Structures are given as C-alpha cells and as structure tokens.
Amino acid sequence: MIRVQTGPFDLAAEMAALTQGRADLGAVVSFSGLVRGEADGRPLKALTLEHYPAMTEKALQEIEREAVARFALSASLVIHRVGRLEPGEPIVLVIAAAPHRGDAFAGAEFLMDWLKTKAPFWKYEETDAGGAWVDARETDDARARRWD
Amino acid sequence: MKLLYFASIRQGIGASAENVDPPTDVRTVGALVDWLAARGQPYAAVLADRTRVKAAVNETHAGFDTPIAPKDTVAFFPPVTGG
Numbered sequence: 001m002i003r004v005q006t007g008p009f010d011l012a013a014e015m016a017a018l019t020q021g022r023a024d025l026g027a028v029v030s031f032s033g034l035v036r037g038e039a040d041g042r043p044l045k046a047l048t049l050e051h052y053p054a055m056t057e058k059a060l061q062e063i064e065r066e067a068v069a070r071f072a073l074s075a076s077l078v079i080h081r082v083g084r085l086e087p088g089e090p091i092v093l094v095i096a097a098a099p100h101r102g103d104a105f106a107g108a109e110f111l112m113d114w115l116k117t118k119a120p121f122w123k124y125e126e127t128d129a130g131g132a133w134v135d136a137r138e139t140d141d142a143r144a145r146r147w148d
Numbered sequence: 149m150k151l152l153y154f155a156s157i158r159q160g161i162g163a164s165a166e167n168v169d170p171p172t173d174v175r176t177v178g179a180l181v182d183w184l185a186a187r188g189q190p191y192a193a194v195l196a197d198r199t200r201v202k203a204a205v206n207e208t209h210a211g212f213d214t215p216i217a218p219k220d221t222v223a224f225f226p227p228v229t230g231g
Contacts, residue, residue, distance in 0.1 A: 033231060049230070050154060050155055051154075051230070052152070052154055052204070052207075052223060052225070054207050055204055055207040055208075055223065058207045058208070059207075059209075080230060080231075091231075092230075092231055112231055115230055115231030116228075116229075116230065116231035117228065118209065118228065119228060119230040119231060120154070120204070120225065120228055120230070121228060121229065121230025121231070122154060122155035122156075122225065122226065122228060122229050122230070123229045123230070124155070133155055133156045133226065133229075134229045135227075135229070136226070136227030136228060136229050140231075
C-alpha cells in the first residue's frame, strides 16, 4: 500500500489499520522520517518536497512488489508527504510486517534505502540565509547498493 | 517530444515542461542533453555538470544510453533526495 499526500499521518492509526484482524503477523517494524530543525548549522524555517507524480506512483508500486517478494512481507505501507513542511513534522512512514523480525527489519530498511536513492522526490530547505536544494548523498547510494 | 523538468533543473531552465522537436539523429537521452545544451543559455549552464543530470523516459529511470523516440516523455532532474 502506497500513499503520497500533503497532509500529516498518524503512526498509531496506520499501525492499527495495517494489523487489524490479522493473525499472520508476528513482527511489525515502522520507520518515521521527520523534518530536522536545522540545515547547515542554521535553524530550518521549512522543508518543501517536490515530486514527479506519475513516476512516483509507478516506482513505488514496483518497489513495494519487490520488497514483498524478496522479504516475504505479509503487509507493507509507504506514506510520503509532499509540499511545505516545518521542523518536527513527519515526512515519510514505512511499515513492514512479516511472520518474523528478520524480514520485517530488512524489508523496512530496504524500502527506506530505495526511497532515498530512487524515488522521484526533491527537498528544498529554507533558512534565514535563503533557500537551497538538498544534495543527494553518496552514503545513501552506498547503503542502497548493499541490497544489489 | 514532451520534456519535463524538476527541482533545481526546473528552476534553472525556468519552466516545468516543454515540447521539443529534435532532429532524427538525436536518438538517446545523452544526445538529447547535448542538443538541449547546444541551444545556449540557460540550458548549457543547467546541464553543464552531467553527473547532476538524471533522466526518466516514460516514467522509468533512464541512462544517457537509453533510446528515445518522438512520442516519449523525457524528464530531467537532479539526483533524488526523498525519503
């Protein structure tokens, strides 16, 4: 299950919705990404997320299929927000559920590493020094390559 | 051919989309980038550092070797920073 939205999400509500009525889940792992309050040593005013809608939809569906197949996930959820966000706000949620914790942890990490390196979103940071696009990190690419 | 631009590439070019009609010998993403850069500014400056130019053809990640056809949608954007 994949959602791209501007509004916030509630982790507890999403967890409850995903696990309700299921007797086959032994392990449920979640990751939440939040807007940090600083950028380059300065207080952050806002983070704006731009995305490529048609490509995001296609790409997220594909990656979820791969995660489910590869890690035998029983259920998964990816929510990614777009638009203007303020410090402390949630940006992204990944939930991965499987019979056992090894697959649930690995599935969640795999989905996050993929989101960081392949999902078509771009971040723009505003501070009192003005606005700037965030640069992609080599460390994210290195982490994603581990799964190859 | 429909072109889409995102993030800093969109800002630099000053448009989020445009239709172009490259010559028939422009057959790959890389050739298209070269052709756009040859149009002059702002394309040349925005596309100067090829390591920071990524592309998608019909909503799928593409490399500079990926072939393109007149009916395709080609998007250009910087390395992604989602998640």
